[in-house]
Amino acid sequence: MIAVDDLARRRAGYRLASAIVLVTLLALVAWVAAGHGLPGGSSWRRATGQEGPTGGLTTAMHALLRGDLAAGVARHPAALPIFLFLVAQLLWRAALTVRPLDPARVWVADLVASLGLFAAAIYLPYWLR
Numbered sequence: 306m307i308a309v310d311d312l313a314r315r316r317a318g319y320r321l322a323s324a325i326v327l328v329t330l331l332a333l334v335a336w337v338a339a340g341h342g343l344p345g346g347s348s349w350r351r352a353t354g355q356e357g358p359t360g361g362l363t364t365a366m367h368a369l370l371r372g373d374l375a376a377g378v379a380r381h382p383a384a385l386p387i388f389l390f391l392v393a394q395l396l397w398r399a400a401l402t403v404r405p406l407d408p409a410r411v412w413v414a415d416l417v418a419s420l421g422l423f424a425a426a427i428y429l430p431y432w433l434r
Contacts, residue, residue: 315408315409316408318408319401319408319411319412320401320402323398323399323401323402324402326398327395327398327399327402330395334370337367337370337371338370338371361380361381362380362381362383362384362387364380364381365377365378365380365381365384366384366387366388368380368384369384369385369388387422390422394415394418394419
């Protein structure tokens, strides 16, 4: 059985991690909304001149963050469901920061859902071309 102090320490760590993710994502949204664009760039595109497997999704997410729904969906058809999932995950993390659940169960569910969606959304359309 987990000791009370250990559980409190785990919850505090999860709160801190969730708060850091929340602040980072909100800062990125504010940065893009201010018109500065996404940081960095595609090393694949710089090296080959062609768009890589994630280029369309990145451009679509940028359009959705600016509020251009039509351009986002036109650039990558799966962008809107992924964007809505990411917004829901952001709200879920914010709610967990206020009132956390058991960190072990939440962490595993969060990791499995995020990695599964990431793999399916980004790499599957590229491989099926």
